[in-house]
Amino acid sequence: SGVYAGTILENGTIQIVADRVGEDTTFGRIIELVEEAQDSKSEAERFIDRFSKYYTPAVLILSIIVWLVSRDMELAITILVLGCPGALVIGVPVSNVAGIGNGARNGVLLKGSEVIQYFSKVDAVVFDKTGTLTIGNPKVADTEFYSNNTEEALGYLASVENESDHPLAKAVVEHIGETKPYIVENTDVVKGGGIVAYVDTHRVAVGNVALMERENVQLNEKAREDIARFEQNGNSLVLTAVNGELKILMGIRDQIRKGVKNDLQKLKKLGVKSLIVLSGDNQGTVNLVAKELGLTEAHGHMLPENKSAYIAELQAKGQIVAFVGDGVNDSPSLALADIGIAMGSGTDVAIETSDVVLMNSDFSRLPHALGLAKATANNMLQNIIVAVGVVLVLLASVFFSKWMNMSIGMLVHEASILVVILNGMRLLRYKLK
Known part of the structure; x- marks a missing residue:
């Protein structure tokens, strides 16, 4: 069967033959996809690309038509210059960079626009x-035993759980403390269930209720009542069976962040x-x-x-x-x-x-990340509206007013670029209210 780069072996040993190395591995492709995502354009940037595809030729054609009709070269050049969407080109990237910069400064990495x-x-x-919602450092909160020889059962349990890196296994080992170690053989990790292994010639199953059912372990009335009680108290369950008989029930609890x-x-x-x-x-x-x-x-x-x-x-x-x-x-x-x-x-x-x-x-950074994303998207939209609106007003003023000329138009044009830059930079000071 295939093994991917970045795979973690939790138990036992494994021998592998490398089919692909470096950038050709699955893990290498994942990194490449992340880098591509960082370079990808946002919806707003793609809108600008589509807009410019038609807008730029339209302004050029309009200026040529005006020159052909009026023979006024200055007017044609004025239309060509004032129609240049400088603020539109720079507005969205400024918002994007400022938003990502704010996130990085506040412990949030946003991978691209x-x-x-x-x-x-x-x-x-x-x-x-x-x-995620919990700290991820669970502790054993409740324990029930179903046999007299608890010391031996605890030794079997600790020996099996020492083979695992699962957070619940670490909690069990920490709770039991020092005990007689046993040799663990033929370990089988049951996906979504637990571990089955042979310890001192005994078949030991450690896991959840589903694993006990799989191993045909009979749960008596008291055990079922204990399981229900442990679950109601918010415990994760770890059951231990030796040779098909339930020996230990542990309830493990993790604190909410x-x-x-x-x-x-x-x-x-x-x-x-x-x-x-x-x-x-x-x-x-x-x-x-x-x-x-x-x-x-x-x-x-x-x-x-x-x-x-x-x-x-x-x-x-x-x-x-x-x-x-x-x-x-x-x-x-x-x-x-x-x-x-x-x-x-x-x-x-x-x-x-x-x-x-x-x-x-830091889970508390999640609301800031979402608020920042919404503020950045709104900021991009604001800059697009300002940039397009200024260009439309300038072009309309050229045709329908007597006061508009190239000097005034360029002043307004440059001012609009400054406005969108300053508007984008506001994101650097964004804080969730």
């Missing part, structure tokens, strides 16, 4: 839970219609987080492909979707969404595939 245009029109923002609820309210005020959380965690925990933060929708038990499919479903309904995440598993969703937003302390792949990066994983 096209990103700004899409981001300013976003309808729905979809969040991953762990490391400070100030997130207030930041989400700011997003709503900026016009975002839907705030949605997608998580691989159990539905009870996800519902609790959504209720506490006032989110529109909450979906648990979501694998990476489920998240991507959900985003595609929203896009099929005509919505412009932003996705916020930080891990390798989030990369497909970050790439598929109209706007991918990565937390700055996330994986390199997530950061490279995203359109917006929140430096230092």
Whole structure:
């Protein structure tokens, strides 16, 4: 099977033969796509290109017609000079550069003017839970044992979880502390379920309820009641079974980021219609987080492909979707969404595939980023209106007034360029109210 550059091996060993290296790898192409996106033109800039395609020849033809009819060379040249859309050409790039500069100064990396245009029109923002809405440093909050030999079961659990880099595994190992180590063999990572391995000749399964069902582990009435209680308390579940018998149930809880609820309210005020959380965690925990933060929708038990499919479903309904995440598993969703937003302390792949990066994983910068994108898009539109309006007024004045001449026209023309530059530079001082 194929292995992509940037792939992280969490367990075991692997031997690979390189088919492509450097810029030819998938990871290299991702970087190339990001660089292309940075150089791409925004909708406003493409409008100017289309406009100039017809406008420039039209002004040239108009000046020639005026000269042929009036034989007034000065009038023809005046029309040609005053019709030059200098403010239109410079107005949009100034707004774009000022907006990106403000973002960089405030810890927000906006990858190009096209990103700004899409981001300013976003309808729905979809969040991953762990490391995005939560701190990403979970702790064991509750534990239940279902056997007398707890020391041995904890040793098996710690030995298996030491093989994993998953945040929940790290929380379990930290909670158990020092214990007798066992040799772990034949480790099998079950996608979206957990880990199955052999420890001291015993088959040990560590994971969620779905993994227990897959391993035909019988859950008695007490265990089911404990699971329901743990979920209601907002815990992520880690169950441990040895030789098909449930031994340990752990509830792991991650803290919600400070100030997130207030930041989400700011997003709503900026016009975002839907705030949605997608998580691989159990539905009870996800519902609790959504209720506490006032989110529109909450979906648990979501694998990476489920998240991507959900985003595609929203896009099929005509919505412009932003996705916020930080891990390798989030990369497909970050790439598929109209706007991918990565937390700055996330994986390199997530950061490279995203359109917006929140430096230092500061969630409070997200409302500023959206407000800045909207302000930049509005600023571009203002500059276009000023530039086109001035040209139309100047040309009309040449034909329908006696006071307009080349000197006055050039003064107004240069003043309009100065106006759009100053208007664009206002973005450098932008702050979300």
